[in-house]
Amino acid sequence: MRVWVRMDTILEMRNISKSFPGVKALDNVNLAVARGEIHAVVGENGAGKSTLMKVLSGVYPHGSYEGQIVYNGEEQRFRGIQDSERLGIIIIHQELALVPLLSITENLFLGNEQAKYGIIDWHVAEKRTRELLKKVGLNEDPQTLITNLGVGKQQMIEIAKALSKEVKLLILDEPTASLNEKDSDALLELLLEFKAQGISSILISHKLNEVEKVADRITVLRDGTTVETLEKDDISDERIVTAMVGRELSDRYPKRTPKIGENLFEVKDWVVYNQHHPDRQMIKGINLNVRAGEIVGIAGLMGAGRTEFAMSVFGKSYGRKISGEVFLHGRKVDVSTVSKAVQNGIAYATEDRKTYGLNLIDHIKHNVTLANLKGVSNGGVIDDFAELKVANDYRNMTKIRSSNVYQVTGNLSGGNQQKVVLSKWLFAGPELLILDEPTRGIDVGAKYEIYEIINKLANEGKGILVISSEMPELLGICDRIYVMNEGRLVGEMPASEASQEKIMRTIIRAEGRV
Amino acid sequence: MSDIASAETKPAQPKQSLSAYANFRDFGLVAALILIMLFFQYTTDGTLFRPLNLTNLVLQNSYIIIMALGMLLVIVAGHIDLSVGSVAGFIGALSAMMMVQWGVPVVPAIIVCLIMGGVIGAAQGYWVAYHKIPSFIVTLAGMLVFRGLMQALLGNRSIGPLPPQFQLLSNGFIPDFFPGYGIHMTTMLIGIALVGCVVWSSARNRIKREQNGYDSEPFALFAAKNIIMGGIALWLCYLLATYKGLPNVLIVMAVLIGLFAFVTKHTIIGRRIYAMGGNEKAAKLSGIRTDRLTFLTFVNMGVLAALAGLIIASRLTTATPKAGLGAELDVIAAVFVGGASAMGGVGQVLGAVIGAAIMGVMNNGMSIMGINVDWQQVIKGLVLLFAVVFDVYNKNK
Numbered sequence: 011m012r013v014w015v016r017m018d019t020i021l022e023m024r025n026i027s028k029s030f031p032g033v034k035a036l037d038n039v040n041l042a043v044a045r046g047e048i049h050a051v052v053g054e055n056g057a058g059k060s061t062l063m064k065v066l067s068g069v070y071p072h073g074s075y076e077g078q079i080v081y082n083g084e085e086q087r088f089r090g091i092q093d094s095e096r097l098g099i100i101i102i103h104q105e106l107a108l109v110p111l112l113s114i115t116e117n118l119f120l121g122n123e124q125a126k127y128g129i130i131d132w133h134v135a136e137k138r139t140r141e142l143l144k145k146v147g148l149n150e151d152p153q154t155l156i157t158n159l160g161v162g163k164q165q166m167i168e169i170a171k172a173l174s175k176e177v178k179l180l181i182l183d184e185p186t187a188s189l190n191e192k193d194s195d196a197l198l199e200l201l202l203e204f205k206a207q208g209i210s211s212i213l214i215s216h217k218l219n220e221v222e223k224v225a226d227r228i229t230v231l232r233d234g235t236t237v238e239t240l241e242k243d244d245i246s247d248e249r250i251v252t253a254m255v256g257r258e259l260s261d262r263y264p265k266r267t268p269k270i271g272e273n274l275f276e277v278k279d280w281v282v283y284n285q286h287h288p289d290r291q292m293i294k295g296i297n298l299n300v301r302a303g304e305i306v307g308i309a310g311l312m313g314a315g316r317t318e319f320a321m322s323v324f325g326k327s328y329g330r331k332i333s334g335e336v337f338l339h340g341r342k343v344d345v346s347t348v349s350k351a352v353q354n355g356i357a358y359a360t361e362d363r364k365t366y367g368l369n370l371i372d373h374i375k376h377n378v379t380l381a382n383l384k385g386v387s388n389g390g391v392i393d394d395f396a397e398l399k400v401a402n403d404y405r406n407m408t409k410i411r412s413s414n415v416y417q418v419t420g421n422l423s424g425g426n427q428q429k430v431v432l433s434k435w436l437f438a439g440p441e442l443l444i445l446d447e448p449t450r451g452i453d454v455g456a457k458y459e460i461y462e463i464i465n466k467l468a469n470e471g472k473g474i475l476v477i478s479s480e481m482p483e484l485l486g487i488c489d490r491i492y493v494m495n496e497g498r499l500v501g502e503m504p505a506s507e508a509s510q511e512k513i514m515r516t517i518i519r520a521e522g523r524v
Numbered sequence: 525m526s527d528i529a530s531a532e533t534k535p536a537q538p539k540q541s542l543s544a545y546a547n548f549r550d551f552g553l554v555a556a557l558i559l560i561m562l563f564f565q566y567t568t569d570g571t572l573f574r575p576l577n578l579t580n581l582v583l584q585n586s587y588i589i590i591m592a593l594g595m596l597l598v599i600v601a602g603h604i605d606l607s608v609g610s611v612a613g614f615i616g617a618l619s620a621m622m623m624v625q626w627g628v629p630v631v632p633a634i635i636v637c638l639i640m641g642g643v644i645g646a647a648q649g650y651w652v653a654y655h656k657i658p659s660f661i662v663t664l665a666g667m668l669v670f671r672g673l674m675q676a677l678l679g680n681r682s683i684g685p686l687p688p689q690f691q692l693l694s695n696g697f698i699p700d701f702f703p704g705y706g707i708h709m710t711t712m713l714i715g716i717a718l719v720g721c722v723v724w725s726s727a728r729n730r731i732k733r734e735q736n737g738y739d740s741e742p743f744a745l746f747a748a749k750n751i752i753m754g755g756i757a758l759w760l761c762y763l764l765a766t767y768k769g770l771p772n773v774l775i776v777m778a779v780l781i782g783l784f785a786f787v788t789k790h791t792i793i794g795r796r797i798y799a800m801g802g803n804e805k806a807a808k809l810s811g812i813r814t815d816r817l818t819f820l821t822f823v824n825m826g827v828l829a830a831l832a833g834l835i836i837a838s839r840l841t842t843a844t845p846k847a848g849l850g851a852e853l854d855v856i857a858a859v860f861v862g863g864a865s866a867m868g869g870v871g872q873v874l875g876a877v878i879g880a881a882i883m884g885v886m887n888n889g890m891s892i893m894g895i896n897v898d899w900q901q902v903i904k905g906l907v908l909l910f911a912v913v914f915d916v917y918n919k920n921k
Contacts, residue, residue, distance in 0.1 A: 327809060349811035358809070366809050369802035371869050380799050381810040383792045390792050395736055434810070 026077035050221040053231035067101040098178030110157035142170040162193025263486030271302030274473040280334035294497040300473035307488035315497040324358035325351040355441035367431040370420035375401035404433035425456025442473040495520040564889030575767035585884035587832035594828035602868025603659035607666030608829040613848035614674040615833030620683040620843030645826020653818035684842025694839035708769030715761030785873040801868030
């Protein structure tokens with residue numbers, strides 16, 4: 011505290027509160043950013059980081075939240091993102107907002123065209139593009155289409171776009187989430203360079219090592235409140251994690267005594283080629299098994315091929331030229347279509363519930379029964395009452411918080427949506443349940459409830475295969491962990507012998523070999 | 525779901541918070557239809573509800589309603605079919621060629637025509653479903669192709685007259701088995717039986733709900749709804765009975781409306797169409813064969829368009845090159861006025877039927893009033909726009 015009082019403060023957000031129907035997303039949050047500093051905001055998923063940034067940038071306009079935003083010493087009442095951009099507050103969202111089939115130049119000046127009387131001067135635009143590209147360390151032709159650039163370069167284009175708007179305060183929401191190490195480093199370097207030029211940045215990130223590398227101060231959010239702001243000297247992993255989680259890590263996972271039975275599910279020599287580039291092998295011969303009552307995790311970095319593997323097993327929902335065999339209870343089963351996979355007792359709950367999991371415009375009841383409509387019907391005619399009973403039963407079992415089963419799933423929180431997806435698959439009655447990032451974007455409390463559901467299923471003798479990017483989660487709930495890297499399994503270990511370091515080392519060793 | 529639906533065709537689903545809007549919307553739609561009817565009843569000095577005019581209203585609009593049933597499924601599935609007017613015209617021409625020129629008997633001709641409609645729907649659905657060609661483009665092409673084929677087939681002249689037996693489809697009425705009462709007694713009996721069935725089924729459902737411990741609407745509301753809707757139905761029946769009774773085509777239409785209302789609300793295939801329209805990827809990953817389902821909605825649309833084409837030809841007693849021209853727009857408008865979403869996943873059979881009725885009454889009323897056809901178009905266009913604006917506005921609120 012004592013340091014920043016003397017420093018020149020560019021932004022102060024005071025006592026910000028914001029509610030959504032049924033949820034208080036932000037509760038008296040305070041954030042102060044000094045001029046020319048890199049200020050990191052960390053917190054678990056659902057802690058309110060993105061909401062706070064949407065308040066700041068005017069996505070949620072003045073009046074839709076409580077509290078004050080003071081920028082450059084004046085109170086601001088942004089009505090929209092244009093208002094905040096005019097003052098040099100630029101936000102770069104997690105999902106990139108570039109138009110893939112337009113060129114770099116067209117994207118950079120989209121909405122801010124270099125034009126006179128509505129006529130674009132492409133010469134000026136291209137000249138400025140070159141200057142901006144140079145600033146972010148890119149050497150691309152301005153006419154290159156965005157779709158032809160890698161994700162890392164696209165991220166840089168976003169930053170160049172921010173620069174073109176004369177940015178004073180740059181907000182980056184998980185900028186390195188989909189970048190590899192090299193691109194991440196380049197991006198962090200760039201932030202330091204901006205700092206030298208007097209541009210302030212707010213960096214939202216999950217990756218604590220990155221945060222520690224560049225941040226001057228760190229504000230930790232938890233459950234929509236500010237926990238504390240740490241000065242550079244006080245920053246350490248433990249401090250941050252304790253602040254983020256607010257309690258010991260050990261009780262984040264419900265206890266369970268595994269009752270592991272016979273081999274339930276087995277995949278042999280599974281090979282999958284890329285959906286769009288059929289000559290690229292994505293899954294390079296995978297052999298794995300799950301026993302009854304066992305929770306098995308697949309660890310790996312983004313792009314390791316875990317989702318691709320799961321979806322290809324689940325009715326060939328991903329990929330081409332799929333080969334290999336799948337066994338359930340030692341019997342070879344046909345998983346060539348989703349309905350066959352479901353009939354044979356396999357279910358897959360997607361990592362992207364909004365795109366692949368739910369019909370967001372329909373209510374809970376219809377979503378829960380969708381994968382097993384035969385279970386509530388006679389001769390193709392749905393029995394309303396049977397369906398209602400099923401929906402209510404699963405709503406109670408998975409503790410979906412809603413006024414009733416007629417609530418539209420699009421209006422539910424992430425955790426409740428995930429419970430609807432789980433209910434759908436539980437009602438399908440699978441032997442093996444594949445859960446892809448089952449707790450992504452869900453608050454701590456709902457996570458715990460989802461782990462309890464997973465444990466309950468395992469105790470009933472089902473096999474569970476969990477894909478997760480959160481290693482503590484895998485360590486906390488699994489009995490056994492496979493490590494996947496670039497389409498191969500590069501390690502297997504009992505969870506009792508596993509640790510984050512061991513998993514990371516396995517991945518890194520594999521990278522060295524490949 | 526909808527009050528109207530529950531009153532007319534199906535056991536109601538529980539009335540809880542979600543259905544509040546749907547109820548409000550459906551209620552608004554019925555209220556709009558009643559208001560529009562009263563308005564034209566007044567401005568046409570009572571002509572609108574004269575038995576003769578009411579009968580004409582049914583005969584004029586039945587083919588739109590029948591196609592709206594298929595279009596509803598297509599739109600709920602997230603697609604559109606611009607070709608239905610041309611397909612109906614083509615099938616009408618084909619039927620005339622078969623019956624008049626080639627001497628094919630009526631019933632086989634009808635069967636061949638319906639199959640042909642299914643084949644046309646399949647031909648278009650194939651591209652949409654299995655090759656992911658946008659339905660707008662496929663059916664725009666179909667619209668041109670079948671209009672052209674029809675004109676080629678007819679050689680740009682009218683072919684007729686169609687056999688009297690065939691004309692009965694659109695211009696015939698059900699026989700009266702109990703003559704001598706001064707009104708068409710069979711019509712009244714059918715009307716009473718039908719209303720009785722609907723009231724009985726919604727009462728039974730209400731009881732079942734209560735037995736299962738679910739809330740249902742207050743009894744007064746339930747009773748009022750049944751009495752009002754039943755009363756209106758019986759009154760319309762009475763009006764028809766004082767003329768020639770129930771037109772044959774009304775029977776065909778009523779059976780189809782009942783069938784489609786049932787399929788959309790109570791069957792697996794209906795539910796899957798809604799799920800697919802709401803989120804195709806999620807539906808696919810839930811084990812639904814979305815491509816086959818899309819294909820089938822187009823086949824269904826083709827058969828209904830063919831049926832509509834037969835009805836048009838039968839009503840005009842000849843096949844003319846203009847038959848069905850522009851009908852696709854009336855059909856699509858009816859479905860959207862009836863509350864379907866252009867994004868897919870949302871829409872009700874009864875909404876589409878009422879939407880078609882609103883457009884039909886407006887056509888009829890404005891014609892009786894002597895409003896110029898050009899201005900009729902303007903007014904209908906604005907009604908379509910504001911119905912959808914009203915919808916979107918209410919949803920966002």
